[in-house]
Amino acid sequence: xxxxxxxxxxxLIVDDEESVRKTFREWLESANLGCRILTASDAESALIxxxxxxxxxxxxxxxxxxxxxxxxxxxxxxxxNPDIVAIMITGFAHQATPLDxxxxxxxxxxxxxxxxxxxxxxxxxxxxxxxxxxxRRERQLHQGLVAFRSALEKVLPLVRSAAVLNDPxxxxxxxxxxxxxxxxxxxxxxxxxxxxxxxxxxxxxxxLRAYDFSGxxxxxxxxxxxxxxxxGVIGMQEPVLLTEIRSTPGAVELQPFEQNRRNLxxxxxxxxAGIRAAIELFDKxxxxxxxxxxLAAAAADFGTEMLRQALAERQTQAVLFDAVDxxxxxxxxxxxxxxxxxxxxxxxxPPANVLDExxxxxxxxxxSAVEAGATVRLAEAIRVLALRHxxxxxxxxxxxxxxxxxxxxxxxxxAEAAP
Amino acid sequence: MSDLPDVFEEVLALLSPERLLLDPHATxxxxxxxxxxxxxxxxxxxxxxxxxxxxxxxxxxxxxxxxDPLPYEGRQSSPHGTTVADIVLSLAPGVRxxxxxxxxxxxxxxxxxLVRAIRWAADVWHCKVIxxxxxxxxxxxxxxxxxxQLQRAIEECYHNDILVIAAxxxxxxxxxxxxxxxxPPLLSVDKRLFTDPLQxxxxxxxxxxxxxxxxxxLGPFAAEPATSWAAPxxxxxxxRILSLRPELKPFEMKTILYWLSRPRRK
Numbered sequence: 001x002x003x004x005x006x007x008x009x010x011x012l013i014v015d016d017e018e019s020v021r022k023t024f025r026e027w028l029e030s031a032n033l034g035c036r037i038l039t040a041s042d043a044e045s046a047l048i049x050x051x052x053x054x055x056x057x058x059x060x061x062x063x064x065x066x067x068x069x070x071x072x073x074x075x076x077x078x079x080x081n082p083d084i085v086a087i088m089i090t091g092f093a094h095q096a097t098p099l100d101x102x103x104x105x106x107x108x109x110x111x112x113x114x115x116x117x118x119x120x121x122x123x124x125x126x127x128x129x130x131x132x133x134x135x136r137r138e139r140q141l142h143q144g145l146v147a148f149r150s151a152l153e154k155v156l157p158l159v160r161s162a163a164v165l166n167d168p169x170x171x172x173x174x175x176x177x178x179x180x181x182x183x184x185x186x187x188x189x190x191x192x193x194x195x196x197x198x199x200x201x202x203x204x205x206x207x208l209r210a211y212d213f214s215g216x217x218x219x220x221x222x223x224x225x226x227x228x229x230x231x232g233v234i235g236m237q238e239p240v241l242l243t244e245i246r247s248t249p250g251a252v253e254l255q256p257f258e259q260n261r262r263n264l265x266x267x268x269x270x271x272x273a274g275i276r277a278a279i280e281l282f283d284k285x286x287x288x289x290x291x292x293x294x295l296a297a298a299a300a301d302f303g304t305e306m307l308r309q310a311l312a313e314r315q316t317q318a319v320l321f322d323a324v325d326x327x328x329x330x331x332x333x334x335x336x337x338x339x340x341x342x343x344x345x346x347x348x349x350p351p352a353n354v355l356d357e358x359x360x361x362x363x364x365x366x367x368s369a370v371e372a373g374a375t376v377r378l379a380e381a382i383r384v385l386a387l388r389h390x391x392x393x394x395x396x397x398x399x400x401x402x403x404x405x406x407x408x409x410x411x412x413x414x415a416e417a418a419p
Numbered sequence: 420m421s422d423l424p425d426v427f428e429e430v431l432a433l434l435s436p437e438r439l440l441l442d443p444h445a446t447x448x449x450x451x452x453x454x455x456x457x458x459x460x461x462x463x464x465x466x467x468x469x470x471x472x473x474x475x476x477x478x479x480x481x482x483x484x485x486x487d488p489l490p491y492e493g494r495q496s497s498p499h500g501t502t503v504a505d506i507v508l509s510l511a512p513g514v515r516x517x518x519x520x521x522x523x524x525x526x527x528x529x530x531x532x533l534v535r536a537i538r539w540a541a542d543v544w545h546c547k548v549i550x551x552x553x554x555x556x557x558x559x560x561x562x563x564x565x566x567x568q569l570q571r572a573i574e575e576c577y578h579n580d581i582l583v584i585a586a587x588x589x590x591x592x593x594x595x596x597x598x599x600x601x602x603p604p605l606l607s608v609d610k611r612l613f614t615d616p617l618q619x620x621x622x623x624x625x626x627x628x629x630x631x632x633x634x635x636x637l638g639p640f641a642a643e644p645a646t647s648w649a650a651p652x653x654x655x656x657x658x659r660i661l662s663l664r665p666e667l668k669p670f671e672m673k674t675i676l677y678w679l680s681r682p683r684r685k
Contacts, residue, residue, distance in 0.1 A: 206524055226496050226524070227460075232640045234526060235499025237554065240643050248638045250463040252498045258663050276526045301578040 007140075009035040009132055012074060013048045015061040015089065020112075024059060024121070031122050033129060034386070043073045050080040057125070062090030074105060083135065085128055089116070107131075171215045174308045175303060179213040179279065182299040186265065187291040188281035192218065192229040192257055195277045202321050209256065223253040229266060230255075230278035239267040240298040241288050263287045267300035271307045279303065296317055434678050439660055440617050447511025448617040449665055452548045453540035454507065454651075455533065456500030458520035461493030463501055464508060467637070471512055476504070477544075478518030481536045484530050484547035488519070488539060496522045498638050503552045503651045505637040510616060510655025513662060517544045521553075530555055530565045537572045541581050547661055549576065550654040551585040551598060551605075552647040569598055578666045582661075583656045584608060586646035587627045603628070606657075606673060610649040619653055621680040629653055629676065 005238065011033075013024045020038045028037050038055070040046040043064055049055060058077055060070035074086050087108045108124045110116045171193070183191050193211045208225045210218040225231050232252060233240050242264040247253045256281070265288040269277040279300060284292065439445065479488025480496075495501050504516055519536040521528040533555065540546045555569070575662045576583045583605035585598050598605060607626055610633025613619070618629040631652035635641030641648065657672055667675070 071512065074508070196526070198526070226494065228457075229639060231457075231497035231526070232499060232502075232638060235497045235522075236640060236643070236645060236647065240640055242639050244639060244641060244642065248463070248498070249468070251460050251495065251501045252638045252640075270527070273527045274525045 007036075009056040009129060010038060010049075010076075011035050011057045011059065011129075012038045012040060012049055012055045013059045014040045014043070014064065014070070014316060015059075016041055016065045017061075020061070020089070027118050027121055028125065031125075033122075033125065035129065039372060043076070046073055047076055047080075050077050054081050055084055056081070056136060057128050058084060058086040059085055059125070060086050062088050071106070078105060083132075083139070085132060087128065088125055126338055171211060172306065175306045175310065176213065176215045178299055178303055178306065182279065182296065183213055183281060185295060186288065187279055187284045188265070188288075189283035189285075191279065191281040192255075193277060193279055194225075194228070194255075195271075195275070195278075196225045196230070198274045210257065218257065220256040227251060227253045228255060229258060229264070230268075230280065231276075233266040233278050234268040234270065237268060239265060239293045239300065241265050241293055243287060258282075265292055265296050267296040269300050269304040269307060271304055272311055275307075275311065277303075277307065291381050427477050431678055434675060436617070439663065439675070439679065441639065442663060445511075445659035445663055446513035447507075447655070448513030448662050450511070450513070450548065450658045450661045451515045451517060451544060452507055452511075452553075452654060452658055453517040453519055453536075453544060453546040454500055454504050454550050455519040455521055455536050455540065456503050456550075456552055457497040457522040458491070458495040458500045459493075459504045459516065459518035460495040460498075460501045461518075463637070464504060467505065468508060468512060471674070472514040473508055473512055476516045476518055478516075478520065479539065480520040480523050481539070482523055483532055485681040486535070490537075491518055491520065495527070496520055496524060498640070499552070499647065502589050502635045502637045502641050503550065503647060505641075506635050506648055506651035507550065507655045507658065509636055509660035510652060511662070514548075514655075514658045517546055528553065528555075530569055534568050534572045537576065539581075541576055541579060546581065548582045548654055548657055549585065549663065550582065550651050552650045553645060554586065554588050555598070571602075573598050573604050577669050580666075582606065582657055582669050582672055584650050584657065586650035588646070603673075604669070606653060606669075606676070607649045608646060608653050610644050610646045611645060616652055617656060618658060619680055621677045628673075629680070631656070646681075 013021050013028075015021050015024070018041070024039055027040060028035070035057075036053075038049050040049055046058070055077055058074060060073060062070045064070060065075065070086075070088055070090070074084070077084050077086075083394065084105050086106045087110065088106050089110050089112055107128055110121065110124070164324060175193075179191065179193060182188075191213050193213070194208065195211070196206070196208045198206050206225065208222050208228075210222060211221070212218060222228075227250070229242070229245075229252060243262075245254065245258060245261045245264050261282045263282070263284060265281040265284070267279045269279065271277055279287070281292075281296065285287070428618075432474065458480070459476050459478065464473065464476060476493065478491035480491055481488045500518060500520065504518065507514060507516065517540060519540055521532050521536050533553075537549060540549050570577045573583055583598070585605050585607050587607050587609045607628055608623070609622070609630040611620065611622075611630040612634065613632045616632045619629055621628060622630050631649040633644035633649045635645075635648040635651075653676075657676070660672065660675060661667060
């Protein structure tokens with residue numbers, strides 16, 4: 001099952017008497033409660049189930065035989081799911097310690113010998129399921145959000161860093177084939193595709209890239225587009241054939257790959273608002289002719305369409321990733337809302353920034369005799385203890401630690417350090 | 420009757436290229452010309468015409484986002500506009516040039532921006548001549564509203580005695596290009612190669628009436644024949660004539676240009 005996907009609640013019946021297990025299972029199945037029913041005859045089998053799936057409701061026999069009691073089993077089951085609730089079945093109700101049992105998650109009792117019939121049993125199970133379901137749905141949603149966020153956080157940077165989103169116009173294989181075809185057909189020695197993009201909100205707003213006809217980005221520094229042959233060709237709105245390739249200082253400067261060329265055929269591609277491109281072919285032996293110019297014009301028309309399509313696809317992808325990003329933020333908001341709307345769960349780790357801060361503080365303490373990670377684990381164990389069992393449990397632990405320390409000090413003959 | 424002198428012949432005989440175009444006062448002085456294009460690199464022109472200083476080029480950058488033009492800082496968005504301006508100054512160095520950059524760094528020009536630039540040139544800069552070495556393909560003029568906006572702006576120029584000179588599309592007559600296709604309120608120009616850049620011809624063909632010299636003088640593209648370079652040649656010629664008679668109206672200018680382009684008796 002995927003994280004966050006709804007699954008039926010699991011109800012575990014634990015009783016050493018097969019007839020009881022069978023009866024309870026039949027009652028539950030006949031009631032169509034929409035939950036998964038599991039049975040176990042002893043504590044060991046019950047814990048195997050708990051290890052395989054989350055048990056939401058346990059129906060436990062108080063006396064499981066072989067020295068095991070239901071309350072002890074419930075305590076062990078809670079290790080797997082701290083939110084587990086239980087219904088106790090006992091023939092000795094008077095032996096139960098209601099307060100302890102309630103604290104452990106027991107929500108109802110039945111005396112095998114007195115009040116246990118189908119209706120009473122199912123009424124109780126329904127009541128517990130009704131309580132469990134909203135909390136469980138919330139938990140599943142939370143887990144789903146955590147998994148969703150984790151998956152996106154892994155994927156999003158990879159996708160964002162992909163060249164397809166970074167390039168002003170993605171050069172598809174079709175565009176590269178077209179450029180190579182143009183080069184071969186005209187007999188040009190080589191060529192480049194220059195792409196200029198302008199986006200007011202971007203930094204830098206203007207970007208100029210040059211690619212060779214294999215699609216590789218040329219790393220050479222380029223002269224500003226406003227003073228380039230490419231922008232001049234775009235201004236001409238049609239292919240231009242140049243036999244004297246020279247700069248006009250201040251008005252037209254040559255790109256590094258245009259230097260020392262004998263002839264040049266350039267064609268403009270008006271891809272979209274803010275995105276202009278130009279194909280430049282260089283050094284045809286004997287020079288380019290009118291047929292080459294017409295071919296370049298046709299290739300420019302095709303190339304423009306191809307680049308527009310590629311751009312449209314990229315924009316669709318960008319919209320998709322923006323939506324994912326928005327979903328990520330929304331996921332955060334929902335997670336925060338869930339956290340604020342319910343008590344903190346012991347199984348949730350503290351926020352990463354809190355842990356980092358704690359580790360940093362510990363690392364900075366020169367006198368720290370204990371490894372920072374170990375200290376954080378200890379702090380985390382105490383936090384979980386406090387959440388699960390309250391401040392008294394923590395006090396008890398502190399007293400225990402102090403006793404151990406006194407014992408060890410005594411054994412090692414160490415005097416108590418002055419405060 | 421046949422012995423009587425033809426008054427019109429006599430008067431019109433005075434209108435010769437020698438008298439009008441080669442007059443020492445026919446420099447474009449006193450005439451404001453707007454180059455609606457891709458901006459003008461001011462320093463390049465100031466350097467090129469340093470021996471006979473030109474008026475300082477002023478202008479603005481027109482965008483779809485702003486009603487008023489952004490400040491012009493003497494830079495081109497692409498070399499095209501500078502080559503066009505250089506042609507006008509080469510023929511009429513006395514003109515006062517205004518650069519309306521309608522492309523900017525985005526490199527695209529919407530019809531609305533073009534209309535705004537035309538109106539600004541007329542109403543704010545009070546230009547007498549507007550050069551449009553650009554074309555809006557017919558497919559972008561399909562919306563009747565856009566077509567009407569541009570046509571109205573051109574007609575307003577005509578009625579306000581402002582001469583609009585527009586380049587025909589280079590592939591004419593297969594492609595109708597606007598605003599050149601709006602002739603006759605404006606002068607539409609095709610390219611031809613003449614031995615003298617002050618030469619031109621009246622060659623009506625479809626929406627196109629005139630042809631002028633199609634080569635420029637600045638930058639590697641200038642040698643490539645183009646209507647973009649032909650239009651500023653006729654702009655320069657018109658500016659020369661206007662510096663002699665600034666009050667000429669567009670229809671008068673068109674008539675004079677027609678007359679000057681006629682084959683002459685030796």
